[in-house]
Amino acid sequence: MEVTNQELHFPWLKEKGISLCIKREDLIHPVISGNKYRKLKYNLLEAKNRGEHTLLSFGGAYSNHIAALAYAGKERDFRTIGVIRGEELKHHWQDNPTLKAAQAQGMQLYFLSREDYRRKEETAVLSQLKAKFGDFYLLPEGGTNALAVKGCEEILTSEDDTFDVICTCVGTGGTLAGLANAAWPHQRVLGFPVLKGEYLKDSIRNFAQKDNWELVPGFHFGGYAKVNADLVRFINRFKEQTGIQLDPVYTGKLFFGLLELIKQDTFAPGTRILAIHTGGLQGIPGMNIVLKKKNLPLIY
Numbered sequence: 485m486e487v488t489n490q491e492l493h494f495p496w497l498k499e500k501g502i503s504l505c506i507k508r509e510d511l512i513h514p515v516i517s518g519n520k521y522r523k524l525k526y527n528l529l530e531a532k533n534r535g536e537h538t539l540l541s542f543g544g545a546y547s548n549h550i551a552a553l554a555y556a557g558k559e560r561d562f563r564t565i566g567v568i569r570g571e572e573l574k575h576h577w578q579d580n581p582t583l584k585a586a587q588a589q590g591m592q593l594y595f596l597s598r599e600d601y602r603r604k605e606e607t608a609v610l611s612q613l614k615a616k617f618g619d620f621y622l623l624p625e626g627g628t629n630a631l632a633v634k635g636c637e638e639i640l641t642s643e644d645d646t647f648d649v650i651c652t653c654v655g656t657g658g659t660l661a662g663l664a665n666a667a668w669p670h671q672r673v674l675g676f677p678v679l680k681g682e683y684l685k686d687s688i689r690n691f692a693q694k695d696n697w698e699l700v701p702g703f704h705f706g707g708y709a710k711v712n713a714d715l716v717r718f719i720n721r722f723k724e725q726t727g728i729q730l731d732p733v734y735t736g737k738l739f740f741g742l743l744e745l746i747k748q749d750t751f752a753p754g755t756r757i758l759a760i761h762t763g764g765l766q767g768i769p770g771m772n773i774v775l776k777k778k779n780l781p782l783i784y
């Protein structure tokens with residue numbers, strides 16, 4: 485699948501001699517977009533090859549992965565089961581745009597207490613799920629496994645060898661690992677974590693075959709799905725100036741951080757940067773509900 489690179493024409497980027505392009509992976513599909521499409525591609529083929537009929541995975545209340553799995557599963561005739569963190573949601577899931585849309589695609593939602601959810605990869609919890617739902621093809625939370633990384637290696641194409649630096653946001657690091665594996669020898673891959681934690685490096689090393697990547701800490705805004713008014717205003721301004729929608733959990737943090745680094749002259753004049761838009765826009769209505777409750781500005 486060919487995805488276009490869109491150049492950003494901010495005058496201040498030109499003054500600094502920096503070229504910044506965005507790979508519009510968000511345009512692949514409204515929900516199965518960006519790295520979700522890449523991560524599911526080979527996993528769904530593998531599930532079909534194994535003769536599996538059911539896909540099961542885990543996620544939080546606004547999970548892009550759960551939403552994408554529901555849509556992709558329906559498209560390819562799989563039964564889908566979403567195991568969701570937080571038993572309390574059992575009574576309120578209709579108020580949650582992500583879960584409502586997933587259920588409308590035929591996904592069966594199953595809610596686990598936070599304690600059981602923490603133990604979700606242990607045999608005891610998996611056996612309970614098997615007893616309840618029968619055999620299934622298991623996709624890990626966030627969708628990262630070896631086949632997902634293989635899919636993410638296809639984000640870069642032969643035309644992208646003109647870039648010096650490739651940037652992405654980082655949750656589990658599967659996308660970063662795919663980019664690192666596929667990058668040319670002259671390229672550096674920078675990952676912007678959206679959550680706190682050193683442990684990320686070890687899990688990325690499980691999948692990245694090269695040492696051409698590094699993490700840029702300091703732009704997680706306090707942790708996973710933590711958002712403040714500055715970030716929301718940045719996302720709205722970016723949309724006004726470029727026409728490109730960012731989300732507050734992943735790509736908003738990436739572009740906030742990347743533009744800051746460029747402003748601080750981290751990159752030499754002449755550097756050509758490619759930033760990956762990994763999608764995730766389906767989560768915005770849900771995040772706006774949270775922002776409204778906190779009296780913060782909304783994403784438009």
Ligand SMILES: Cc1ncc(COP(=O)(O)O)c(C=O)c1O
Pocket residue numbers: 518519548549626627628653654655656657658659660734735762763764765
């Ligand atoms: C839109 C979006 N971008 C980036 C990521 C992070 O990807 P990874 O977990 O591979 O680091 C995710 C989460 O999976 C996501 O939903």
